[in-house]
Amino acid sequence: MTTQNTLYRTLDAQGVRTYVASLPAIAARLGGSVENWTVREVSDGNLNMVFLAEGPLGGVCVKQALPHVRVDPSWKMPLDRTFFEAAYLREVFPHVPDLTTERLHFDPVQFILIVKSLSSHTVLRNALMLGPVNPQIATRIGQFVARSTFATSLLAAPFESVMDRRICFARNQTLTRITVDLVLTDPYHDHPRNHWAEPELTPVVQAIRADAGVLARIDTLRLRFLSCPQALLHGDLHTGSIMTTNDDTRVIDGEFATYGPIGFDAGLFVGNLILSLFSARDAAAQSQQIHMIKLFWASFTEQFLALWATENASKDQAARYYPATQTIESEKEKNIFIENIFQDMIGYSGAEIIRRIIGYAHVSDFSALPDTPTQAARKKAALLFAKDCLDQTHLFRNCDDFLSHLTHYHG
Amino acid sequence: MTTQNTLYRTLDAQGVRTYVASLPAIAARLGGSVENWTVREVSDGNLNMVFLAEGPLGGVCVKQALPHVRVDPSWKMPLDRTFFEAAYLREVFPHVPDLTTERLHFDPVQFILIVKSLSSHTVLRNALMLGPVNPQIATRIGQFVARSTFATSLLAAPFESVMDRRICFARNQTLTRITVDLVLTDPYHDHPRNHWAEPELTPVVQAIRADAGVLARIDTLRLRFLSCPQALLHGDLHTGSIMTTNDDTRVIDGEFATYGPIGFDAGLFVGNLILSLFSARDAAAQSQQIHMIKLFWASFTEQFLALWATENASKDQAARYYPATQTIESEKEKNIFIENIFQDMIGYSGAEIIRRIIGYAHVSDFSALPDTPTQAARKKAALLFAKDCLDQTHLFRNCDDFLSHLTHYHG
Numbered sequence: 001m002t003t004q005n006t007l008y009r010t011l012d013a014q015g016v017r018t019y020v021a022s023l024p025a026i027a028a029r030l031g032g033s034v035e036n037w038t039v040r041e042v043s044d045g046n047l048n049m050v051f052l053a054e055g056p057l058g059g060v061c062v063k064q065a066l067p068h069v070r071v072d073p074s075w076k077m078p079l080d081r082t083f084f085e086a087a088y089l090r091e092v093f094p095h096v097p098d099l100t101t102e103r104l105h106f107d108p109v110q111f112i113l114i115v116k117s118l119s120s121h122t123v124l125r126n127a128l129m130l131g132p133v134n135p136q137i138a139t140r141i142g143q144f145v146a147r148s149t150f151a152t153s154l155l156a157a158p159f160e161s162v163m164d165r166r167i168c169f170a171r172n173q174t175l176t177r178i179t180v181d182l183v184l185t186d187p188y189h190d191h192p193r194n195h196w197a198e199p200e201l202t203p204v205v206q207a208i209r210a211d212a213g214v215l216a217r218i219d220t221l222r223l224r225f226l227s228c229p230q231a232l233l234h235g236d237l238h239t240g241s242i243m244t245t246n247d248d249t250r251v252i253d254g255e256f257a258t259y260g261p262i263g264f265d266a267g268l269f270v271g272n273l274i275l276s277l278f279s280a281r282d283a284a285a286q287s288q289q290i291h292m293i294k295l296f297w298a299s300f301t302e303q304f305l306a307l308w309a310t311e312n313a314s315k316d317q318a319a320r321y322y323p324a325t326q327t328i329e330s331e332k333e334k335n336i337f338i339e340n341i342f343q344d345m346i347g348y349s350g351a352e353i354i355r356r357i358i359g360y361a362h363v364s365d366f367s368a369l370p371d372t373p374t375q376a377a378r379k380k381a382a383l384l385f386a387k388d389c390l391d392q393t394h395l396f397r398n399c400d401d402f403l404s405h406l407t408h409y410h411g
Numbered sequence: 412m413t414t415q416n417t418l419y420r421t422l423d424a425q426g427v428r429t430y431v432a433s434l435p436a437i438a439a440r441l442g443g444s445v446e447n448w449t450v451r452e453v454s455d456g457n458l459n460m461v462f463l464a465e466g467p468l469g470g471v472c473v474k475q476a477l478p479h480v481r482v483d484p485s486w487k488m489p490l491d492r493t494f495f496e497a498a499y500l501r502e503v504f505p506h507v508p509d510l511t512t513e514r515l516h517f518d519p520v521q522f523i524l525i526v527k528s529l530s531s532h533t534v535l536r537n538a539l540m541l542g543p544v545n546p547q548i549a550t551r552i553g554q555f556v557a558r559s560t561f562a563t564s565l566l567a568a569p570f571e572s573v574m575d576r577r578i579c580f581a582r583n584q585t586l587t588r589i590t591v592d593l594v595l596t597d598p599y600h601d602h603p604r605n606h607w608a609e610p611e612l613t614p615v616v617q618a619i620r621a622d623a624g625v626l627a628r629i630d631t632l633r634l635r636f637l638s639c640p641q642a643l644l645h646g647d648l649h650t651g652s653i654m655t656t657n658d659d660t661r662v663i664d665g666e667f668a669t670y671g672p673i674g675f676d677a678g679l680f681v682g683n684l685i686l687s688l689f690s691a692r693d694a695a696a697q698s699q700q701i702h703m704i705k706l707f708w709a710s711f712t713e714q715f716l717a718l719w720a721t722e723n724a725s726k727d728q729a730a731r732y733y734p735a736t737q738t739i740e741s742e743k744e745k746n747i748f749i750e751n752i753f754q755d756m757i758g759y760s761g762a763e764i765i766r767r768i769i770g771y772a773h774v775s776d777f778s779a780l781p782d783t784p785t786q787a788a789r790k791k792a793a794l795l796f797a798k799d800c801l802d803q804t805h806l807f808r809n810c811d812d813f814l815s816h817l818t819h820y821h822g
Contacts, residue, residue, distance in 0.1 A: 159591065159637045163581040170574040170581075180570065212738035220744050226570045227641055327623035333631050 007109050008067075008079065013039045016051045016062050019112065026105055026114055031057025044123070045240070045253060046071045046361060047081065052117050059117035060104060077174060081255040082111040084172040088254035089115070091165060091232055095151040099144040100251045118250055121243035128239060128276045129368040132284070133246075138292035140249040141242065141269055142299025149231035149262045150307040166229055166259045175256045176226075179235065183355050184222040188215060193360040198376035204383045205358055214390045221347045221390075229259030237265045238352070238363075239272040263344020266300060270345055271352030271386075272363070274406065278382035279365040279375075290403055297345075297399045301338055308334065346396055350389025353382055385409045418520050419478075419490065424450045427462045427473050430523065437516055437525055442468025455534070456651070456664060457482045457772055458492065463528050470528035471515060488585055492666040493522040495583040499665035500526070502576060502643055506562040510555040511662045529661055532654035539650060539687045540779040543695070544657075549703035551660040552653065552680055553710025560642035560673045561718040577640055577670045586667045587637075590646065594766050595633040599626060604771040609787035615794045616769055625801045632758045632801075640670030648676045649763070649774075650683040674755020677711060681756055682763030682797075683774070685817065689793035690776040690786075701814055708756075708810045712749055719745065757807055761800025764793055796820045 011019060020026050021034045030037055030053060037055045044050065047070055051062040065082040069075040086106040093100060105114040127133045154162050186193050188209055196205070208214055234241070235256030243250045270293055277289035312326065356363045357379050366375045385406065388395065396402040422430060431437050432445045441448055441464060448466045455461065458481055462473040476493040480486040497517035504511060516525040538544045565573050597604050599620055607616070619625055645652070646667030654661045681704055688700035723737065767774045768790050777786045796817065799806065807813040 154634055154637055159587070160584045162637070163584060163587075167578050167581050170578045173571045173574060176570070176574075212740040216738065216740035216744045219741065223565055226565055226573070228638070229640065230638055327627065329623040329627035330630065333627045 005079075005109060008111065010066060011049065011051070011062075011064055011110075011112070013041060013051060016053055019110075020053050020060070020062065020114075023105060023114075026060055029058050029060060029104070030055025043070060047077070047255070052119060054117070054119065059119050061101070061115050061117040063113045063115070065111040079111040081172070081175055082106070082113050083108060084169065084175070084257050085253070085255035086113050087168055088232070088234070088257035089113075091152060091257075092148040092254070095147045096144050096251070099140060099147075099249060100254075115252075118243045118252070121245050121248070121250065123240055124242040124244050124249075125239035125272070125276070125363065125365065127244060128285075128289075129279075129365060132288060133244070135288060135292045135295055137242070137244050137249050138273070138296040139299040141237075141251070142296045142301075143303050144249075144251050145234075145237070145262070145265050145269070146300045146303035146307065148234065149265065150304055150311075152232035152259075153230055153262075155308055156311055165232060169232060169258050172256070172258050175235070176258050179256060179258075180222060180225070182360050183351055184218060184225060187351075187355045187359045188218055194358055195360075196358045196379075198372070198379060200376045200380055201358065201383065204380055204387070208354065208383065208387050208390075211387065211391060214387060217347060217390045218351060221344070221351060224344065225260050225264060225348075228261040230262050231259065233258055233260045233262070233265045235260070235265070237268045238356075239269070239276065240363075261341070261344045263341045263346075264348050266296075266341065266345040267348025267350075268352050269296065271349035271356070274349060274353055274385070275356055275363055275365050275382060277406070278378045278385070279369055281368060281370075290407060293406075294399060294403060297342070304338070305334070342399070346389050346402060350386040353386035353389070357383055381409070416490075416520060419522065421477060422460065422462070422473075422475055422521070422523070424452060424462060427464055430521075431464050431471070431473065431525075434516060434525075437471055438466075440469050440471060440515070441466025454481060458488070458666070463530060465528070465530065470530050472512070472526050472528040474524045474526070476522040490522040492583070492586055493517070493524050494519060495580065495586070495668050496664070496666035497524050498579055499643070499645070499668035500524075502563060502668075503559040503665070506558045507555050507662070510551060510558075510660060511665075526663075529654045529663070532656050532659070532661060534651055535653040535655050535660075536650035536683070536687070536774065536776065538655060539696075539700075540690075540776060543699060544655070546699060546703045546706055548653075548655050548660050549684070549707040550710040552648075552662070553707045553712075554714050555660075555662050556645075556648070556673070556676050556680070557711045557714035557718065559645065560676065561715055561722075563643035563670075564641055564673075566719055567722055576643060580643060580669050583667070583669050586646070587669050590667060590669075591633060591636070593771050594762055595629060595636060598762075598766045598770045599629055605769055606771075607769045607790075609783070609790060611787045611791055612769065612794065615791055615798075619765065619794065619798050619801075622798065622802060625798060628758060628801045629762060632755070632762060635755065636671050636675060636759075639672040641673050642670065644669055644671045644673070644676045646671070646676070648679045649767075650680070650687065651774075672752070672755045674752045674757075675759050677707075677752065677756040678759025678761075679763050680707065682760035682767070685760060685764055685796070686767055686774055686776050686793060688817070689789045689796070690780055692779060692781075701818060704817075705810060705814060708753070715749070716745070753810070757800050757813060761797040764797035764800070768794055792820070 016039045017034060017037060020030065032055045037053055039051055039053045042050050042052050049064045049066060049070065053060050053062055063082065065079040067079060068077055086103055089100065089103040093102060101115040101118065103113065103115055124137065150156055152165060182193065234251060234254050235258050236253060237251065241251060241253040243252055273289050273293050277286050280286045280289060366379060369375045369378060396405065420426070427450045428445060428448060431441065443466045448464055450462055450464045453461050453463050460475045460477060460481065464471050464473055474493065476490040478490055479488055497514060500511065500514040504513060512526040512529065514524065514526055535548065561567055563576060593604065645662060645665050646669050647664060648662065652662060652664040654663055684700050684704050688697050691697045691700060777790060780786045780789060807816065
């Protein structure tokens with residue numbers, strides 16, 4: 001887990017070919033011989049190099065950390081983020097084998113992670129920009145969040161194993177710092193990393209930064225992100241971290257993994273669906289995104305509560321952490337637990353929308369709109385809605401209430 | 412930090428003499444030569460061996476972990492608890508040099524910790540049993556809790572340093588398991604570690620265990636203890652962990668140190684003052700304990716909020732974690748933060764009272780009462796009050812409300 005080593009070399013396509021050929025189990029998956037393989041770079045995220053290597057029998061995805069941010073070589077960064085992505089997969093894969101990618105190989109010297117390739121899948125963000133998608137994708141992501149977080153929470157395991165995992169992921173400080181700064185701090189102040197091209201947005205940004213309620217809420221969300229280790233989070237669950245076909249959906253890119261509030265994962269996903277909604281070209285697409293948020297939350301709560309009930313039923317009363325009892329009172333405590341996740345989700349979705357429009361890393365969704373004035377108008381509307389998400393705690397009593405406001409807002 | 416090693420030897424008084432003589436800096440504190448020293452065992456807690464070594468110039472306290480619980484050799488236990496006590500002192504001493512003991516030496520092979528001796532001090536529990544004490548002792552403990560928790564929280568430091576400390580103390584799992592089991596689980600079920608001699612208590616124990624509200628609340632407190640790492644806690648802040656003279660008060664025995672909710676430290680202290688109240692021999696002593704709880708909470712909140720204000724004033728807005736702003740809205744968030752600590756304090760004080768009467772490790776306070784029927788009646792009253800602390804969340808709106816109920820209950 002050293003972040004500097006003299007053995008490390010950044011791979012190019014030829015390097016990937018040689019590297020894969022040196023691993024018999026991986027080479028066997030590709031089949032044929034090395035000269036039949038194609039290797040192409042498909043780096044898309046901001047941080048890492050990504051290659052697809054394909055042979056007659058199949059393909060793999062090869063991901064390597066760089067000693068800097070991929071899109072900004074002047075921003076130096078330790079290599080160990082690939083370690084945390086590999087560790088995240090190790091922890092959650094047994095619980096979501098149908099919803100993420102299988103880890104095939106991890107090299108702790110070269111910081112190379114190899115997973116099964118998803119060459120027939122599309123990035124969900126792109127699929128949403130192109131037109132209708134199967135809304136059940138959102139149901140599957142609800143299951144992903146429920147199963148990955150429940151399994152790594154205190155509800156499912158003795159606290160010692162949870163603390164051991166927290167010890168591991170509490171070292172993922174470089175990427176946690178990025179989340180704290182880029183998502184939860186910078187957009188609320190003048191900072192050189194912030195940027196937006198549309199002058200129409202400036203008054204809204206000023207209004208957000210002048211709103212004491214928004215600032216108090218983002219402070220609380222920042223503190224809560226760092227001091228509420230409910231479960232192991234993916235940590236970057238936007239629509240660019242999801243690969244999908246019509247009937248198969250996989251979450252990738254778990255390098256931001258950290259223990260935190262479950263509503264953070266949920267909020268990033270919902271925030272990106274809302275960004276997709278505000279950049280939708282027609283009413284049908286808008287309805288689809290609303291429907292997907294509804295499906296996501298219903299699926300998450302149903303799956304999470306079902307796991308909780310099953311876990312409790314399988315244990316002696318004294319071996320259960322929480323709740324030890326099944327009574328009206330404990331159902332009430334469960335409901336408070338879920339309600340807190342919901343309120344976190346609303347807050348973090350607002351933060352995600354704002355940072356994706358005025359912060360360092362924007363989203364491509366709005367580029368699907370026909371002209372700059374329309375883009376600016378939609379971004380402004382999205383910012384104003386996000387401000388509402390942050391402005392008043394508990395403004396939204398439940399998901400229907402939230403979606404009704406969103407529909408009203410957008411319409 | 413290995414918990415088994417072939418070099419480890421349990422020291423007796425002669426061994427302590429030889430060991431101290433081998434440490435020139437410690438030997439110099441005692442002065443004279445080794446044959447002038449007195450060494451006596453003063454072990455009082457359940458876990459460790461404790462010796463006082465005194466010479467012509469001064470004395471030191473020598474504490475060594477045993478490979479088992481001191482009072483129950485059949486209960487095996489790793490040695491590393493002394494490491495966590497030494498680490499706790501290292502972290503908090505700079506912030507509370509006047510309220511705890513200075514660490515002079517730590518031996519990670521023999522698991523020996525040497526601190527300045529407090530030979531002129533009395534254990535607070537014993538002082539309370541003997542008669543009036545200076546109520547300002549409670550003010551000082553309020554300062555101790557405020558300063559030690561604030562300094563190790565996200566309010567005072569970049570999150571990276573907090574996460575590094577959490578990584579360290581998340582390994583203190585043996586003693587955290589004791590807290591989870593003995594304080595927050597066992598008393599609410601049949602368990603061979605529970606015991607009480609007075610048959611009059613049995614119906615109250617049954618009522619506690621049959622109360623769905625109490626059980627749901629203790630489940631929540633247990634989960635919160637493990638998933639709300641607000642600050643580095645002492646973890647065992649009862650009146651036996653406090654040494655005092657009339658005008659000097661020192662907290663000792665930090666081996667249970669862990670990150671958790673600040674209200675846990677506060678609740679253990681207040682719970683033990685309440686045990687002292689219910690075992691008081693006269694109305695004056697009862698009033699004193701009520702007064703001390705009031706002083707403790709006032710001192711804690713005043714000191715904590717003062718540190719928060721100072722910390723914020725010393726930083727640029729963007730460098731502050733929480734709150735970044737000073738507005739009515741952020742004051743509201745601060746008040747919610749303090750209110751949550753208060754509610755945690757009430758809950759954990761109730762849990763502490765219950766486990767100290769019907770759990771594994773009882774307190775000596777009630778032995779000051781003249782006869783067994785009186786002891787039983789007072790224990791019963793204390794249990795019923797503790798049940799109220801757990802029965803309804805937010806029953807007590809503030810400290811005056813809480814103390815008024817306590818006065819009414821006891822009177």
